[in-house]
Amino acid sequence: MTGPTVPRATEAEPAAGWAPTPALGRAVLLAGLLLVAGVLLGRVDLIVLAAPFALGTAYALRRRPTALPQVWITQGDGGPLVEGGDVTAAVTVGNPDTVDYDLVVMRSRVSPWLRIDRAGFARDEAVDGAEPSAPATGATGNGGGRSVADRPFVTSVPIDAAVDLELAGKALRWGRHPIGPAGARVATAGGLLVSRAVITEPVRVRVYPRTEPFEAVEAMPRAAGLVGAHHSRRPGEGGELAGVRVFAPGDRLRRIDWRVSLRARQLHVAATLSDRDAEVVVLLDVLAEAGRSGGVNGAASVLDTTVRATAAIAEHYLHRGDRVSLLEYGPAARRLRPAAGRRQYLTVLEWLLDVRVHASAHEPYDQVFGPQLLSSDALVVVLTPLLDERSAQMLARLARGGRFVVAVDTLPTDLASPKDRGWAEVAYRLWRLDREIMIGQLREHGVPVVRWAGAGSLDQVLRDVARLATAPRVGGR
Template sequence: MTGPTVPRSTEPEPAAGWAPTPALGRAVLLAGLLLVAGVLLGRVDLIVLAAPFALGTAYALRRRPTALPQVWITPGDDGPLVEGGDVTAAVSVGNPDTVDYDLVVLRTRVSPWLRIFRAAFARDGAADVQPAATTPTGGQGPASGASRSAADRPFVTSVPTGSAVDLELVGRALRWGRHPVGPAGARVATAGGLLVSRAVIIEPVRVRVYPRTEPFEAVEAMPRAAGLVGAHHSRRPGEGGELAGVRRFGPGDRLRRIDWRVSLRARQLHVAATLSDRDAEVVVLLDVLAEAGRSGGVDGAASVLDTTVRATAAIAEHYLHRGDRVSLLEYGPSARRLRPAAGRRQYLTVLEWLLDVRVTSSSHEPYDQVFGPQLLSSDALVVVLTPLLDERSAQMLARLTRAGRFVVAVDTLPTDLSSPKDRGWAEVAYRLWRLDREIMIGQLREHGVPVVRWAGAGSLDQVLRDVARLATAPRVGGR
């Protein structure tokens, strides 16, 4: 990752960016005092003693630097990065000047969710390894008191003229999101340590870490399929793979549908009737009004937002793999949405969309802002990922159910959410809150809103079976 030359995108800075060091002041002061003392006292030995200081300072300053160092950050080119994967990046320092940089002090910041455990300078194919401050022991996140990263300290090197040196960072991504590498800064000393540059700061570069997809499989049928093609069997006859029965041959029937066994036995042509295969639209609604729990990264505890994002990625992957259309909505002040689509491109778009999910508190009711006119299809399955920490979330679920939508609520509150450790009434208040939340969930189920806790594979099978049964049941119409 070492570049032989420095990029020419940045013009050299003027010499005003350089300042004398205390060493230059001491050398000039000492040489001046010795010369003045030698002249006043008539001591030749003092003049001879001052000569090395004067000549050495003049020799070191014979070529002054005219350009400041260049710093840039290059993320690793290892393809899509997922939680728990290895992350690489490089912080480069270039020398566009005509003099060598005797000393370069480089320092960079790295997101606490990127655990850097090895840092090395690469120069001409060789790696000058800098000892790491710590070595990770299994992916503890910042919330669990992880120790200091190897990148949180200064690094020292030298850079010849017209070349660049790379500080290679190798580590592990602990959590999904857009994590910054940087800002990075460098200061340079040259002319034998007599001149130092001002600090050159570069803006951070964001590294995209996609959520790890939890295992998820839903084998139950969709409540109602409305598309033209897909993997779900509808109740309408048509081209498909699900056998609906055998009937007599009629006009428009295809010859390849003839059932010869039944035809020979009945002495009349019969064809196999099938049900049409249709796709479905799945709307995943993310409740971002509240957060609870502390995130411990990919190997630690999961907060509400962690469970929401990872479950959304798993649900979207499952239904998009089956050919369904998937759309995303945020129930919050921003009301972000992703249009419904199918295919692998939509899955990649879903992962990119999830990187910007944030919990945003608001005092107003976002229902009308989120569910605009003709936004939800009447045949769509709405999967709501919510911790049920806000009364507005429960009211939203009830309103969707009363509107005739097929709604499934997924509880994302951590099961290991501990009670407050304070003395007094904190424990009693926590129990009352838990009891009030259980009552709210019971009321939602009485209103026809199925609530299930997210548990990976098979989490929604029983709920989808009940919703599909309700969708196929005859409805009583009022006069």
């Protein structure tokens, strides 16, 4: 299977892609003026002086270009890219023509979340064995703090060869970040002809969120299956000892506790608790954003904390064999179906790359939590900044519906207060007070609210939820 070919331009096409430079106009004008003056004035010296300009121009234009340069962008093969990892890419200019490109000026746009620290040219050998030309001009280092890709690069490309502008740096934030569009302009025929700008489409680099350390060691409140890693309170085959009881028909002989049986002179067996899997639903509140993202080592916005915490929670529970599903609380109402395993974790990471804040004036509850879309036994972990009253109402409705809900506060702790004195500062304090009251009301409704803090963030609250799940419920008539 051969790759796509780029058609060569015909002899009648150069005017559409190539244009004369001012140097060609000056050469023709100067030669013409000297020739006319020499003929009119009868001076041979003026004609001799015009000869080099005329002959040089004719010699440079003896072979005209027939094809435009080819430009494409390739991403480095370094495996999955995570925040803080090394990113590599190359912007390549190819010469499919029958003449050398004397001068190639390249420039490429790069996402500000991809900090390019090193850039330089690496030349591919010519396909037909042509000799490589002189070294190209590149750049290394990042002394000014800006990406070194934000500047033009100059090189030359021989016949049937390609030159790579290699870019290397760091990925500062999760998401799909573009490298490009990239463009190139070529001068040939001794600088007398220049091509139009050839621009290629950008290539988007996938940067996965860095997984923050998280490990919840408490039991799940309720599980839906009989296979898993969580110790439930239901008797069954498992590894957690629940006690010793009298032997009953159906008990396995390997469960007999002979020490207790000999002492009691009656057969006793060791009772265990079943190991069950659970369904974890991670709900992402995307109605509002706050804070300013500073990248992987800087300040975290609400969206940064939400995405990184979701990746950590999903990795933890999927590693334990549970099923994980994702939901967006917003007008888009995106969802990821529950599944388990390594494949589901990779799907979660891909799904998180498209998380965006969607402000909406409508209530998205019904379209997010339709009938039979949320299991009654699932643990719902809601990542929310609690900046919208609808988010609090959603949490209260889930709790009143008998769901096991845990709210994780994703609002940045270092959120700056207004610098203006007067009513702006007073309004900020009133908003803070109103938010604390709202959190207190949620806790009165049975919704625990905790702040995300990495490892062990949800241990205490899961312990409380598991205790509530085993408490007797009062049913109405």
